[in-house]
Amino acid sequence: MSNPRTFQIQEISAHPGPVPGQGTRREEEVCKYIDVTTCIGCKACEVACVEWNDHPFRETTFDDTYQTMPSTEWNYWNLIKFVEQEREGTMMWLMRKDQCMHCEDPGCLRACPADGAIIKYQNGIVDFQQENCIGCGYCISGCPFDIPKFNPKTNKVFKCTLCSDRVGQGLEPACIKACPTGCLHFGTKQDMVQIARTRATQLQTVSGFANAGVYDPQSIGGTHVIYVLHDITKPELYGGLPSNPIIPPAYTVWKWLAKPTGLLMAGLGLFAVFFHRLTVGPKMPQPESKPVLTHQPNEVEAGRKEKP
Amino acid sequence: MSTSVERFDEEARRKFSRHGQTVVHRGELLRHPVYTRVLHWTVAISFILSLLSGFAIYSAWLFRWLTPLFGGGPMTRFLHPWFGLAFTIAFFFQFLNWFAPMHWKPADGRWMRRIRGYVSNKEKVEPKDVGFFNAGQKLYFWTIALTAVLFLITGLLLWFDHVVPRWLVAVSYVIHNLSALVMLAGFIIHIYEGTAAQPGTFQSMTDGTVTKEWAWTHHPAWYEEITGRDPRNDYELAREQQARQRETIGERVHETGERPSP
Numbered sequence: 001m002s003n004p005r006t007f008q009i010q011e012i013s014a015h016p017g018p019v020p021g022q023g024t025r026r027e028e029e030v031c032k033y034i035d036v037t038t039c040i041g042c043k044a045c046e047v048a049c050v051e052w053n054d055h056p057f058r059e060t061t062f063d064d065t066y067q068t069m070p071s072t073e074w075n076y077w078n079l080i081k082f083v084e085q086e087r088e089g090t091m092m093w094l095m096r097k098d099q100c101m102h103c104e105d106p107g108c109l110r111a112c113p114a115d116g117a118i119i120k121y122q123n124g125i126v127d128f129q130q131e132n133c134i135g136c137g138y139c140i141s142g143c144p145f146d147i148p149k150f151n152p153k154t155n156k157v158f159k160c161t162l163c164s165d166r167v168g169q170g171l172e173p174a175c176i177k178a179c180p181t182g183c184l185h186f187g188t189k190q191d192m193v194q195i196a197r198t199r200a201t202q203l204q205t206v207s208g209f210a211n212a213g214v215y216d217p218q219s220i221g222g223t224h225v226i227y228v229l230h231d232i233t234k235p236e237l238y239g240g241l242p243s244n245p246i247i248p249p250a251y252t253v254w255k256w257l258a259k260p261t262g263l264l265m266a267g268l269g270l271f272a273v274f275f276h277r278l279t280v281g282p283k284m285p286q287p288e289s290k291p292v293l294t295h296q297p298n299e300v301e302a303g304r305k306e307k308p
Numbered sequence: 309m310s311t312s313v314e315r316f317d318e319e320a321r322r323k324f325s326r327h328g329q330t331v332v333h334r335g336e337l338l339r340h341p342v343y344t345r346v347l348h349w350t351v352a353i354s355f356i357l358s359l360l361s362g363f364a365i366y367s368a369w370l371f372r373w374l375t376p377l378f379g380g381g382p383m384t385r386f387l388h389p390w391f392g393l394a395f396t397i398a399f400f401f402q403f404l405n406w407f408a409p410m411h412w413k414p415a416d417g418r419w420m421r422r423i424r425g426y427v428s429n430k431e432k433v434e435p436k437d438v439g440f441f442n443a444g445q446k447l448y449f450w451t452i453a454l455t456a457v458l459f460l461i462t463g464l465l466l467w468f469d470h471v472v473p474r475w476l477v478a479v480s481y482v483i484h485n486l487s488a489l490v491m492l493a494g495f496i497i498h499i500y501e502g503t504a505a506q507p508g509t510f511q512s513m514t515d516g517t518v519t520k521e522w523a524w525t526h527h528p529a530w531y532e533e534i535t536g537r538d539p540r541n542d543y544e545l546a547r548e549q550q551a552r553q554r555e556t557i558g559e560r561v562h563e564t565g566e567r568p569s570p
Contacts, residue, residue: 113365113366113367113368113371114365114371114381115368115371115372115381132381133381133382134365134375134381134382134384134385135382135385135386136365136385137469137470138477138481140469140470140474140477141469141474141477141478141481142478146474150470155382155385155386248474248475248478249478250478250479250481250482251478251481254481254482254485258482258485258486259366259367259485262366262485262489263367263369263370265489265493266489266492266493266496269492269493269496269497270496273496273497273500273504273505276427276500276505277500277504277505280427280428280429281429282504282505282506282507283429283432283505283506283525283526284432284507284525285507285508285519285521285522285525285526286432286433286521286524286525286543286547287521287543287546287547287550289550
């Protein structure tokens with residue numbers, strides 16, 4: 001597909017005034033915005049996700065809550081976490097839709113050793129390519145949100161794709177389509193941050209949530225799924241959302257610094273022994289048995305002498 | 309512990325020598341019996357398989373080169389822990405086999421202080437106190453023993469990563485790879501010393517024997533222990549004998565212009 005900007009008009013003959021549409025920019029980064037404050041926990045998004053991705057409804061454990069299962073699974077990518085919280089003497093029910101956050105700096109991708117198993121698109125979607133996955137599970141420990149899940153039958157890891165197949169066709173993700181309250185939005189990153197900020201301000205000024213704010217953690221370069229929370233200072237309350245998510249330094253420092261250094265040292269080691277053999281030479285059992293000479297001895301010695 | 313280890317070793321050696329044998333020719337000494345050789349090559353093969361399959365996952369630059377050797381990425385990932393487990397088990401028996409001769413002795417400290425001269429090949433014949441293994445070999449052995457333990461622990465944590473906390477997996481990942489680099493460095497030196505650097509050494513692990521010259525050159529104290537003779541004295545005798553032979557050969561070449569028949 002050609003770049004849509006190629007056929008944007010640059011100049012027009014005999015046209016008074018500026019060229020229409022000049023200075024327009026195409027927003028490439030997409031974003032899902034989740035307003036936690038208006039979620040009613042209907043789980044329509046969970047069902048839509050399961051339906052669109054053609055997953056069978058899996059077995060679950062009942063743990064005395066409304067939550068469908070304890071955590072997301074390899075074939076259950078979208079899960080509303082229900083948390084009962086006390087606030088000013090009354091019960092407050094926090095419901096947060098949990099799924100892949102599509103980090104700007106994805107820990108799964110940093111940790112992955114398999115060529116082409118995890119890709120990040122220009123629009124910010126992080127997608128797993130199961131045909132290239134080797135099933136090592138490094139992405140699972142690389143993820144700050146505990147999202148990638150292992151399928152023990154196929155030895156492959158799965159997670160939410162942000163419906164990259166739908167987005168590629170100009171459609172919104174299935175969960176967005178199904179949401180009845182409008183707490184889910186999908187659009188460009190810029191627009192979603194804008195809407196989220198407006199909503200947070202509204203919560204602060206009108207609804208009395210002084211700490212309301214937008215969750216778009218900059219410790220991993222921002223995410224392509226953002227939340228508006230009643231209390232941005234305590235994201236952990238919402239089913240364990242980390243306030244300062246980080247990729248384990250082991251994966252970044254080690255992979256980009258220590259690994260090439262290690263390979264270089266291994267290469268140098270091979271060179272070292274090779275040139276040790278060339279210059280210092282072998283340790284022969286003593287006394288060395290010299291090869292029997294076929295030429296006259298003095299003739300050979302004269303010819304072999306190195307220049308001082 | 310050491311007595312039960314010795315008893316176990318004795319028995320293993322006896323059983324293995326029933327199936328295999330070591331031919332010791334005249335002028336040669338038995339260095340490694342069949343049991344030791346079988347163990348050594350089991351360790352070597354499982355180590356090389358672990359190394360290659362591990363390096364495929366270790367670096368993105370090696371992924372496409374090394375995974376085809378094992379039937380693709382998923383198969384490499386599947387096999388690597390099993391290779392590693394085989395290596396650990398084989399090395400455990402080798403550890404028992406060599407536990408006694410690998411004990412660190414005062415002579416090894418002196419050897420380490422001389423290491424510069426050893427590497428630069430200044431001294432043609434090793435000092436008289438160097439026994440069955442020199443300090444370099446002992447150092448390699450204990451390095452492998454330590455890294456093998458680290459490998460096993462971190463390897464198991466990485467293998468069962470779904471029940472291990474995330475930070476522990478990340479830490480294991482670094483320790484596992486660092487152990488690999490330490491082992492690789494030792495491995496390169498080990499292969500070099502065993503083949504190109506010291507002719508006659510490779511034979512000790514294939515045929516099980518070494519020449520007497522090799523023994524008094526590289527491990528004089530062991531030579532003394534096994535033959536009851538003075539290594540330096542025998543070396544001087546051999547040198548004189550060789551000098552005499554050289555003289556007679558030289559005379560004949562001068563007189564006839566022909567190479568003497570061997």
